[in-house]
Amino acid sequence: MRRYRARSAGAIAVVAIATLCAGPAAAAVSTASATPAPAVVEPPAVVEPVAEDRAAELVAQMTVAQQAASIVMGHVAGTDAAALRSYMESGLGGFILMGANIPATEGELQALTSALTVDPALPPLIAVDQEGGIVSRLNGDDFAASTSLKDRPVDDVSAAFAARGSLTARAGITVNFGTVADFTADSRSFIYGRALGTDPTSAAERVTAATAAQEQFLGSTLKHFPGHGAAPGDSHSAIPSTGMGMEEWRATEAVPFAAGIDAGASLLMFGHLSYTAVDPAPASLSAAWHQIARDELGFHGVAVTDDLGMLLSSGDPAHADPVANGVAAVAAGNDLVLMIAGSDAGTAGQMAAGIAASVDAGTLPAERLAEAATRVMALRLASSSATAQWAVCPDCEPVG
Template identity: 35%
Template structure:
């Protein structure tokens, strides 16, 4: 996938099976022989006796494979997605790996941009929000634009709705406490804390779906260092990696149950950074040992919980890829794919942030080259789309790299469509969300 690796990562078995296969094969052979059965070699074709007729076998359709992948979709959904994107032209392929930003509150403007540039969808910010009716019109218009573009899967319609200070649907959706309350609740009473955290995420997901969203750019998996952390702070669940891991895992499972795509962020960790990446490139100067022992722990837990998407930060991680934003560095994506075994959608943090705009030319192309699957909120969506198309046509971007990225995004949306279809939004979703918010606040104050 990244740096020339992982081109088939989405439908491989977990990497741990690679070294186990010979041992498993040997064990099966011994058992078969002991039982008097004919021994056959696994993963190799059995020879046919000369003169014996060959029995025709039916070729299995890979798009019908219902085996679930660790990050949500089935193998069949990923195969279907690959078939779809393989037939697209450069314009459509480039659009499917971009989630655009737009200015103002006119739903028609967002829809027109998505339709014209073939975008995967949009990220809605507080700047784009007037009231509930207008939000519903926006999400419906974007959904219609994707359908009008011939795509039979949902648009990526996302929002930063973490709870606390980062809640872009303030006044429209239920107000949840900052994610730090989840950590407090788990620290006070682990069982109850996990339950209320998961329920908060589940009801948030259902409420967002009711408003027409398909993604949430949450939960935050960063382990904060406290007062010296100016950007994350109470958005982090805890200063303790294990408590943070429990909170993030519970949240991911809650979002999954609601049929909403969650985005665990900001890999490989932003909580120990003492500057703001919105303004410029900031350093994380931990050694690799400390990074693994501290910052990576909640992300590892999220992957184990079935995280569908992980957001990659713009932090300069000295121990892995010094001197450049993490989102632009292939070794960071290799860390995510190889060390954490994450095969899902790797999303960049907003490409309009200072850490990128002040350091990187053509960041959309650079991020795809490094291993990103989905480009979030470029500073100029039209310019980003144009740069990806040009890079495809010039050969700078390998088409298979972008097809792999787009296929993962499409497969993710097929998963979201399927799960949401089996989990109807209840009529009392607002009441459930308000109850869950109160329960999280109460549990978080018990510590």
Template identity: 30%
Template sequence: MFSESFKMLLLGTLTLSQFVSMMSIEQKVGQLFLFGFQGISYNDQIQLLIDKGVRGFVIFGRNVKDKDQVKELVEQIKTHCDDIPPFVAVDQEGGMVARIRDIFVPPNAMLLGSVNDTELTYKVGYLTGKALRDLGINMDFAPVLDVNSNPFNPIIGVRSFWNEPTRVATNGVAFFKGLLSAGVIPVGKHFPGHGDTDTDSHTSLPVINKPESNFIETDVSPFKIAVENKIPALMTAHILLPFWDNVPATISKKIISYLREKLGFDGVIISDDMLMKAVSEGKSVKEAVKQSLLAGVDMFIIWKDLETQLEVADYILQEVKNGNIPEEVIDNAVKRITKLRLLAYASELNELDLQVEKIWEEISDGIALCKGNFSLEKDKKYLIFFPYNPGVSIVQERAYTREYITSLLKKEGITFKLVKYNLRSTPYRYIKTIKKASTYDGVIIFTMDTYRNKYSAELVNLLIHENKNNLLIAIQSPYDYLFVKDKELVNAYITTYDWNEYLAIRLLDYLIDNTPLKGECILTKGGI
């Protein structure tokens, strides 16, 4: 199945250094990449990359039809890599970032942070890894170890476990250990910390201007603890830290050296996508990869564009041959990558008997009541607004279009009128219904990512002026409340941190049966 040298490496009759020394420079360079590709089945593009020595592939939403198709695709990739086992990676953080949706999908990390039960977080990590491993996927770009200290962060938010480092660290470690116990390589991200940005690095370079001591104490802390707990791989952030260096972290030798030397990390360092504007603006992708490689990064994600992928691989190969990149740099990277490959291939599965429904019941305890109280009564009528057609970010590949509550409310005999409102449309298209809000016994407004969907904040403001018995429910970002103009008129505020049928059921338990909500509101510190 594999080359004789890799078999000898597995058996321990060949050392890592000996194994790497037997590889050609072309084979070594091919180890450095994690490439995306087009299509939902094995094709000529994948074969071409394999022929170039590439042994790392990333599954994106464009490659997914369903789990059976993904499993077949992964099997084909592995079959055609007959010398060493390839990495097949995916972004399966959970919640808003999950490329494969018909398997176990963990919640947004912040919901787990609200529960703050590391045993539960470990189980969720395990179930996530097991679902991926069953498809042949052996690497997950998770967990997010960023501390979401900026509530206006447009790209991290609920992907983070919390807004303070200890909770992020303990839950992050639990999640990555769960992944590992299921035989999947975790990749913690985004070092040295993307949580205090107000810019999306997919489109421009975020700059964090805060004191060095504060950044190290807060943002770097979860990564330090993850390293101490032997996380095997970390992903870099395309962010600028002026106190540290004048180039983005991914291409900063100072910052990567800090990770290696100060924090003692000896695992694999993986770049975030090298096509992102934050790192590729003003320079070619191939030059950015070269700078990053010389800074100490081991592997590079390029999520699309076959022409660019081949150009980068050829350029790095030529630069090594020309002596502009020392072969020792390549050898050291390949040794770390091979060590990680062995971990992915030879890891033993820890079989746990877990019931998904029971796990989701525990997860749903993270729903938090942030302000006031609200209840539904059978002899009264309610007006409910629920969003659809949300603005979808680059990292978000699902839309929260299923409301789940209609059937639940009907089953309980609650009288209500449901209005599905378009997040991208002015609320004044619903003005007639809004003006009648005062005729109802209560109004419930579901919101989603108001920072991105500004019309919903305007809708909320109009409705809370019409009916004082109102409930605002944020089904993803808990910070939606902050965007409401007349906050004092919000009677009650709940954040679910995520949305699915399990969370809808738990929400209705509170609204109808007054079952207390156990989660913690992340806004409490800021005063609400």
């Protein structure tokens, strides 16, 4: 038997699931167009909730500097397990794997993710962008992706993301930034090839399916809130903007995000997108958009920034200081700050130090940092409570 974390409306539990590493006779997938068999989930017999008060208790015992480090997700390139472990010994709350971190074999990747965990009782959040198709980091993900799933039945989405979630979790990864909740019908749009739908309804149905499937195995993430489809341009090199107002947003862009939240997504990624009628600031730095996500959509999980390095690439002098961006992101309501582009081995530590210094100076409320650290801690505790042991299965292909 295997175990997974089931989430619903912010509650985190552990229930039983059948083994996912099957022999060659099992239903298998070897091409991007094939549809894997969905995971077989048994009725939950035992529920072990991870209480938020335990997370709050642990955070209360931490210094301000430790709390600040715990809400930073860092990154350095390379596959040297010892070097990556040394990097994580500073107390960072998470690490994101990029292409340069992925070794040739699954066994090597499992060893690498294990090395990132300094304290097995409280593992960091280990994340990856595994959308499949256009954005794919892991070897072996030949499952159907957004390029075809937007035109296929919803059941195909469930099957593909169950298999993708299994493959990802088996590597020792606990968070997938892989569900694009944006939609657009414009094939010329930057986000079109990565979106799961072309209209609010089709996107919502597929986002719901992808979220429910992945949450069986790991923490899934909805991105890029409040919606990249309405904001033309590429947020990797600019801050796309739109004049869309709230009423139109509620009827369109909000729909897939609301569906994914209702389906139990653990994380919500805020994009570097400016909805000028709501707030001229990018949503990643906007308190207004964080309040909307919490109060209107009922999101109770971890709010995470898109890569803050992308703000540097925008060329906007207002966002030229990465540490200031990190502090502003936390003040706006993000619980986890992510920095990849333009970072080096010292960047995450500098960002953590800047957040702590802002609390000490009184410019960032201590309560806001503690709230963020508690939400991240709760998700880390959920990861540590999972008992699944993903075994390498060299003689079979990935199955759901």
